[in-house]
Amino acid sequence: MSGTLYLCATPIGNLGDMTPRAIETLQSVSLIAAEDTRVTQKLLSAFDIHTPLISCHEHNERGKAAGIVRRMLEEGIDVAVTTDAGTPCISDPGSVLVREAVQNGIEAVAVPGPTAMASALSVSGFAISEFTFFGFLPRQKGELKEKLLDMARRSRLAVVHESPHRVRDLLDAVAETLPHTRVSASCDLTKRYEKTLRGPVAQVLEAIEQNPKAEKGEYCLVFEWAGEDIPAPQAPPSELSLEARLFDGLARGLSLRQSMEEVVAQGERKNAVYAASLRVKQLMENAK
Numbered sequence: 001m002s003g004t005l006y007l008c009a010t011p012i013g014n015l016g017d018m019t020p021r022a023i024e025t026l027q028s029v030s031l032i033a034a035e036d037t038r039v040t041q042k043l044l045s046a047f048d049i050h051t052p053l054i055s056c057h058e059h060n061e062r063g064k065a066a067g068i069v070r071r072m073l074e075e076g077i078d079v080a081v082t083t084d085a086g087t088p089c090i091s092d093p094g095s096v097l098v099r100e101a102v103q104n105g106i107e108a109v110a111v112p113g114p115t116a117m118a119s120a121l122s123v124s125g126f127a128i129s130e131f132t133f134f135g136f137l138p139r140q141k142g143e144l145k146e147k148l149l150d151m152a153r154r155s156r157l158a159v160v161h162e163s164p165h166r167v168r169d170l171l172d173a174v175a176e177t178l179p180h181t182r183v184s185a186s187c188d189l190t191k192r193y194e195k196t197l198r199g200p201v202a203q204v205l206e207a208i209e210q211n212p213k214a215e216k217g218e219y220c221l222v223f224e225w226a227g228e229d230i231p232a233p234q235a236p237p238s239e240l241s242l243e244a245r246l247f248d249g250l251a252r253g254l255s256l257r258q259s260m261e262e263v264v265a266q267g268e269r270k271n272a273v274y275a276a277s278l279r280v281k282q283l284m285e286n287a288k
Helices: 020-028 037-046 061-075 095-103 116-122 141-154 167-177 201-209 242-251 256-265 270-286
Strands: 004-008 031-034 053-055 079-082 107-111 132-135 157-162 182-187 195-200 219-224
Touching: 004 020, 004 095, 020 079, 020 107, 031 037, 031 061, 037 053, 053 061, 061 079, 061 095, 095 107, 116 157, 116 182, 116 219, 132 141, 141 157, 141 167, 157 167, 167 182, 167 201, 167 219, 182 201, 195 201, 242 256, 242 270, 256 270
Parallel strands: 004 079, 004 107, 031 053, 031 079, 132 157
Antiparallel strands: 157 219, 182 195, 182 219
16 A cells, blocks of 8 residues: 655744644654755754655656655655745645656645745735746846736736845846836745835835845745736747748848848748748838
C-alpha cells in the first residue's frame, strides 16, 4: 500500500506561526523532501523533530521525484514536502513531486499554514473579491513592462513577489507604465520589523528610495490597477502579413531593404520577403 504525500506549510518568518498539525505531520512521516535541508534542519531542531531529510529543489526535483515516489509505492512510507518558507508549490518547488505522486495513485494532502500572498493581501487595505497571483516577474525592463500591461488587463488586483534588490526597479517600471496604480508593499512579513507601505506607486517608490534599509527583507506586493486606458496587445509578427510588417518598418524610418532584413531576421524565408517587397513597391508606385 502506498503512502501519503503531505504538503507542509512552514513559517515565513515567525516560528510562532508553526501549526500543531504541521509539527505532528513532520514528526510522523518517514521522510521530508526539503527545498534546502540546512534551512529545514534548523526548523526541525526548534521543534525537536528528528525525521530524515532529502533535498528536493528546483534544480533536482525532476530527478528526485521518481525515486521518492518509488519508495512510497514499494515501502508504503509517508513523505512530507517543505520549502524554505511558506507553502510548497506556490512560487516554490514541489509541483513536480506532487504531479508524479498523483499520476501514480498517491494521495497528496495539504497541511495549510503561512503564505506571504494571503498575508500581504490581508493587510493591503484593498477590497478583495478576486485577484491574480503572478509570482516573480521578468527582469528585462521591456519584457517587464509588457507583463505589467498584461497583468492589468487580466485582473483588478495582482500579487507578486520581489527581492529587496529589485523592488525599486519593479516599482519604477510600474510608475512609468501604469502611473495611477495604487500599491501595498509588504516587507519582512510576520517578522519583528515587518512593514507595509501603501499608496500611489510614485509615493511608495519614493518612500523605498529614501529608506536606507529598503534592500533588506523579501517583498510581497499587491497592485490595484486604476482602470486607466491600457493599449491592446500587439499581434505577434507571425499574425501580420509580410507586407504589413514591411510597411511597419518603413513607418519607423527604415529603408525598404532594412525593413526586409528585419523581417528575415524574425525567421521568415528570404524568397517570401522579397516577393512581398515587390508587392509593397507596386503599392507605393500606385499610391503616387
